[in-house]
Amino acid sequence: MAETVYDALVVGAGVSGCSIAREFSRLDGRFLVLEAEDDVCSGTSKANSAIVHAGFDAQTGTLMARLNVEGTSLFPELSRELEFGFRQIGSLVVCTNEADLPALQALLERGHANGVHDLRIVGREELVRMEPNISDAAVAALWAPTAGICDPFELTDALAENAAANGVEFRFDAPVTGARRRKRDGEPALWEVTTPKGTFLSHVVVNAAGVHADELHNMVSASRISITPRRGQYELLDTTAGDHVRHTVFMLPTKMGKGVLVTPTIHGNLLVGPTAEDIPDKSGTQTTPDGLAEVRRKSALTVRDIPFRETITSFSGLRAHQPGQEFIIGEVEDAPGFVDCAGIESPGLSASPAIGRMVARIVNGILGLSPNEGFVPTRRGIPNLRDIDPEDWQRLIQEDPAYGTIVCRCCRVSEAQIRDACRRVPGARSLDGVKHRTGACMGRCQAGFCTPRIMEIISEEVASIDLAHVTKSGPGSRMVVGPDKQGLATASDEKDDSRGGERNA
Amino acid sequence: MPSTATIQTLERDIVVVGGGSAGLAAAISARDAGCESVLVLEREPQLGGILNQCIHNGFGLHAFKEELTGPEYAARYISQARERQIEHMLRTTVLDIADDLTVTAVSAERGVFRIRAKAVVLAMGCRECPRGALDICGTRPAGVYTAGTAQRLVNIDGLMPGREVVILGSGDIGLIMARRLTLEGAHVACVAELMPYSGGLKRNIVQCLDDFGIPLLLSHTVVNVEGTKRVEAVTIAQVDEHLKPIPGTEVRYPCDTLLLSVGLLPENELSRQAGVRINPITRGAFVDDSLMTSVPGVFACGNVLHVHDLVDYVSEESAHAGASAARYVRQLAEGAGRGASDLVPVRVAGGIRYSVPAFVSPANMDEKITLRFRVGAVYQNRYVSLYVGDRRVQHRRKQILAPGEMQELTLRREELAGIAPADEIRLLLEEE
Numbered sequence: 001m002a003e004t005v006y007d008a009l010v011v012g013a014g015v016s017g018c019s020i021a022r023e024f025s026r027l028d029g030r031f032l033v034l035e036a037e038d039d040v041c042s043g044t045s046k047a048n049s050a051i052v053h054a055g056f057d058a059q060t061g062t063l064m065a066r067l068n069v070e071g072t073s074l075f076p077e078l079s080r081e082l083e084f085g086f087r088q089i090g091s092l093v094v095c096t097n098e099a100d101l102p103a104l105q106a107l108l109e110r111g112h113a114n115g116v117h118d119l120r121i122v123g124r125e126e127l128v129r130m131e132p133n134i135s136d137a138a139v140a141a142l143w144a145p146t147a148g149i150c151d152p153f154e155l156t157d158a159l160a161e162n163a164a165a166n167g168v169e170f171r172f173d174a175p176v177t178g179a180r181r182r183k184r185d186g187e188p189a190l191w192e193v194t195t196p197k198g199t200f201l202s203h204v205v206v207n208a209a210g211v212h213a214d215e216l217h218n219m220v221s222a223s224r225i226s227i228t229p230r231r232g233q234y235e236l237l238d239t240t241a242g243d244h245v246r247h248t249v250f251m252l253p254t255k256m257g258k259g260v261l262v263t264p265t266i267h268g269n270l271l272v273g274p275t276a277e278d279i280p281d282k283s284g285t286q287t288t289p290d291g292l293a294e295v296r297r298k299s300a301l302t303v304r305d306i307p308f309r310e311t312i313t314s315f316s317g318l319r320a321h322q323p324g325q326e327f328i329i330g331e332v333e334d335a336p337g338f339v340d341c342a343g344i345e346s347p348g349l350s351a352s353p354a355i356g357r358m359v360a361r362i363v364n365g366i367l368g369l370s371p372n373e374g375f376v377p378t379r380r381g382i383p384n385l386r387d388i389d390p391e392d393w394q395r396l397i398q399e400d401p402a403y404g405t406i407v408c409r410c411c412r413v414s415e416a417q418i419r420d421a422c423r424r425v426p427g428a429r430s431l432d433g434v435k436h437r438t439g440a441c442m443g444r445c446q447a448g449f450c451t452p453r454i455m456e457i458i459s460e461e462v463a464s465i466d467l468a469h470v471t472k473s474g475p476g477s478r479m480v481v482g483p484d485k486q487g488l489a490t491a492s493d494e495k496d497d498s499r500g501g502e503r504n505a
Numbered sequence: 506m507p508s509t510a511t512i513q514t515l516e517r518d519i520v521v522v523g524g525g526s527a528g529l530a531a532a533i534s535a536r537d538a539g540c541e542s543v544l545v546l547e548r549e550p551q552l553g554g555i556l557n558q559c560i561h562n563g564f565g566l567h568a569f570k571e572e573l574t575g576p577e578y579a580a581r582y583i584s585q586a587r588e589r590q591i592e593h594m595l596r597t598t599v600l601d602i603a604d605d606l607t608v609t610a611v612s613a614e615r616g617v618f619r620i621r622a623k624a625v626v627l628a629m630g631c632r633e634c635p636r637g638a639l640d641i642c643g644t645r646p647a648g649v650y651t652a653g654t655a656q657r658l659v660n661i662d663g664l665m666p667g668r669e670v671v672i673l674g675s676g677d678i679g680l681i682m683a684r685r686l687t688l689e690g691a692h693v694a695c696v697a698e699l700m701p702y703s704g705g706l707k708r709n710i711v712q713c714l715d716d717f718g719i720p721l722l723l724s725h726t727v728v729n730v731e732g733t734k735r736v737e738a739v740t741i742a743q744v745d746e747h748l749k750p751i752p753g754t755e756v757r758y759p760c761d762t763l764l765l766s767v768g769l770l771p772e773n774e775l776s777r778q779a780g781v782r783i784n785p786i787t788r789g790a791f792v793d794d795s796l797m798t799s800v801p802g803v804f805a806c807g808n809v810l811h812v813h814d815l816v817d818y819v820s821e822e823s824a825h826a827g828a829s830a831a832r833y834v835r836q837l838a839e840g841a842g843r844g845a846s847d848l849v850p851v852r853v854a855g856g857i858r859y860s861v862p863a864f865v866s867p868a869n870m871d872e873k874i875t876l877r878f879r880v881g882a883v884y885q886n887r888y889v890s891l892y893v894g895d896r897r898v899q900h901r902r903k904q905i906l907a908p909g910e911m912q913e914l915t916l917r918r919e920e921l922a923g924i925a926p927a928d929e930i931r932l933l934l935e936e937e
Contacts, residue, residue, distance in 0.1 A: 313637030401613035446635030472647035476734035
């Protein structure tokens with residue numbers, strides 16, 4: 001039997017990988033996305049500032065600058081096509097010292113050079129009108145009305161769902177353990193990519209593996225790259241604090257990044273962070289006392305009286321930083337058909353629509369595929385009940401009464417939305433999967449009330465998962481360990497029950 | 506295709522938001538006070554609220570002079586409501602309460618609908634303080650639960666959240682769950698409490714920890730959580746008098762589960778929408794002696810008003826709110842009603858954190874009312890004193906007062922006789 005040969009295989013289902021996959025699906029070919037985790041958007045894409053940057057930060061002439069500006073310009077249309085949360089609220093870079101005004105001016109000029117429109121510097125008086133809670137030290141700010149905020153989960157889900165609807169395959173829990181070129185007699189060589197879920201053959205491999213992109217690249221190329229996980233810690237405040245600022249408020253950037261920002265989120269919360277710490281551990285998403293203290297201290301430089309008592313959670317994410325601080329996008333010289341999409345740190349989310357296009361262009365330069373005539377560019381989003389008009393909600397309930405059964409009271413998410421999330425392709429199979437697709441569990445009770453009910457719905461919707469095996473985020477993260485009294489009355493077949501059994505013998 | 510999406514509007518005299526212990530007692534009492542049109546809205550598929558998952562005993566000692574389990578206690582009120590044929594709607598979530606007392610709700614059965622009410626009783630209860638509010642550092646794996654979520658999983662779903670457990674916070678649910686998890690086959694390594702005293706009832710410390718040999722570490726907190734997918738260990742450290750961890754005192758506990766029992770927060774999001782003034786100390790409404798909030802016709806009772814320790818007192822307080830709501834509706838019909846102008850504030854001082862009610866109407870109050878309050882620290886051999894103006898009308902010695910145990914005293918109308926318009930009522934602790 002002939003082995004399946006993919007035209008292109010993408011490693012990584014973050015926002016870059018899914019954007020690339022969606023662009024691939026415009027072509028008439030066979031495509032596969034391999035993801036190490038249990039769901040899309042499980043690495044760098046899931047824990048970041050969720051900002052769509054205007055594009056004045058990156059050095060003029062870099063790929064970062066070009067793709068940021070192009071990507072950001074694509075967001076309004078893309079958010080309509082794919083129905084994900086995006087709002088152009090504008091951003092302010094706040095200068096808190098007269099001496100730094102030249103730096104603010106330089107940022108404005110760099111923005112102009114990068115092709116960012118409508119930038120201007122606002123003085124203190126106007127700034128205070130725009131942001132009543134701005135720090136007393138603020139003297140001026142760079143106003144960028146094209147900046148926005150988005151829901152990175154929904155964006156990534158939407159890209160993946162649309163790619164899947166147009167024929168792209170996804171495999172999860174499939175970390176790549178090997179990649180090599182297999183020569184064939186009389187035919188072009190193929191890439192052979194090994195995972196615990198099997199070995200896959202493809203003409204082209206795209207490396208969108210986030211913080212692990214260096215490992216994959218270095219498997220196939222003699223010219224090494226290196227990715228450093230740069231941790232960013234955040235505090236997320238309740239929606240009661242969501243209007244403390246109205247725009248994304250940055251401090252003047254430093255060499256470690258854009259500093260600590262204060263921003264409303266698409267869900268109406270207030271987000272404060274991140275730190276920037278280079279760490280050795282690619283799974284090191286811990287929060288630390290020093291990190292969170294730094295977030296509080298630095299945010300106070302630009303915004304006063306942030307009500308941190310309204311904090312509902314803190315979290316951290318890892319940026320895929322590479323020493324050159326530039327996106328590495330292109331075919332690897334000594335590995336024909338292996339295309340890097342590495343070092344995608346900020347403004348990677350903003351650039352993602354443009355990254356998808358660029359990689360697809362490069363790959364189709366190799367493959368020469370014709371267009372997918374059946375491509376459908378639109379995707380229907382999961383309805384959001386938070387700000388819905390009552391009549392529209394009534395219509396939804398008439399179609400499906402489960403829209404009237406609220407499961408997550410804090411974020412107003414109904415049973416119907418949770419079932420919808422599970423039925424999507426690729427769909428939710430874990431609590432985090434439901435959370436990311438519906439916004440459930442993100443509120444002030446932090447899943448205290450809705451967890452058991454969502455576990456039930458997942459077990460009802462996903463045939464392979466029973467209630468006791470529902471996970472938070474894939475293998476190894478079971479929510480419960482088994483039934484009550486296991487190991488008390490009878491010997492159990494689970495090895496970690498032995499202790500309980502002995503104690504009660 | 507559905508052609509219309511009309512929103513139905515109902516009319517009721519009293520809408521009770523929440524069908525737990527508070528809502529049920531309020532509805533029954535409103536009916537008994539003569540109000541025929543009472544509607545209870547409950548979001549869960551059954552009445553009884555959180556009592557349904559509280560399968561331990563100890564409920565009803567005051568109300569029934571019996572020791573009942575939570576579901577048994579709830580069943581008494583549910584059957585009383587049934588006998589009186591009190592209308593209720595299940596699986597119904599209230600979305601909004603407007604200040605004109607229009608309640609908007611949603612259910613699968615009725616869709617989005619509105620109820621025009623003459624009075625509303627807030628009985629939504631409380632929620633548990635989640636991890637995020639504590640800024641516990643480390644990873645965010647599976648296996649961190651609030652005690653109440655774990656209680657629901659164990660007692661309703663029959664599922665064990667973990668086998669090796671550390672509990673942070675000595676609130677009553679945490680203490681109860683230490684015992685429950687032990688009985689169900691888990692090992693509870695310890696209960697760590699940030700404060701130098703427990704937030705739970707003395708009887709729970711004895712019956713749930715001491716009897717099972719579970720150590721209670723006072724002045725300790727969790728400073729780190731380990732594990733990428735599932736909890737693998739937590740680190741506990743001692744804290745100083747400013748509640749800051751003391752370096753060098755860290756002890757690592759390998760475990761698969763961290764339970765949090767670090768406080769309960771009244772769920773007043775709807776109250777705020779209605780414009781109800783909230784007391785920052787209780788996080789519940791400011792109410793007068795009829796348990797009416799700052800919005801005329803809106804009453805509050807139970808854990809949404811202030812967090813209680815014993816359900817018996819929730820029922821008692823809520824019965825008062827229900828009767829007051831019924832009287833309010835009756836007076837509305839008669840064109841009468843009490844003015845807000847004669848309200849006298851109850852000021853608290855000297856270690857007392859709050860009083861419910863926060864205002865008393867000397868002219869309109871019942872013959873006697875109950876003032877409920879908590880202290881802010883542990884006190885021994887103090888007097889609870891009540892002053893009306895300069896006059897000390899009550900002076901009671903208490904051997905021990907602890908933040909975890911709600912206190913109460915009875916205020917009689919006659920004690921307010923002769924109160925001057927400028928006078929305050931003051932509630933405080935005195936050494937003699």
